[in-house]
Amino acid sequence: MITQKKIQQKLIDYLKHSGMTQTELAHRLGVSSGTVSHYVIGDKMPELDTLANLCAIIDADANDILCVDEYKKN
Numbered sequence: 133m134i135t136q137k138k139i140q141q142k143l144i145d146y147l148k149h150s151g152m153t154q155t156e157l158a159h160r161l162g163v164s165s166g167t168v169s170h171y172v173i174g175d176k177m178p179e180l181d182t183l184a185n186l187c188a189i190i191d192a193d194a195n196d197i198l199c200v201d202e203y204k205k206n
Contacts, residue, residue: 134199140174142197143186147172150190160189 147157158168161182170176171186178186187194195201 134202136174136177138199138202139177139197140172142199143192144172146190146192146197150192152190157186157189161185 147154150157152160154168154172155165158165161168163182167176171178177183183194183197186192187197
């Protein structure tokens with residue numbers, strides 16, 4: 133089952149791998165650092181357009197972040 137916790141962990145992993153700070157990501161996304169912090173701690177999920185831009189910025193696969201392959205296996 134896809135959970136917000138799994139999506140949150142994928143986002144954290146990709147962000148760490150990118151070497152970018154939350155502040156840098158926020159600046160590039162045009163949102164506040166607090167907003168990115170909410171994404172990382174799992175309080176909020178980005179809007180779809182924001183998620184698409186986030187994936188492009190940190191070179192992440194949206195399907196992987198959203199655990200699509202895991203869903204297909206089940």
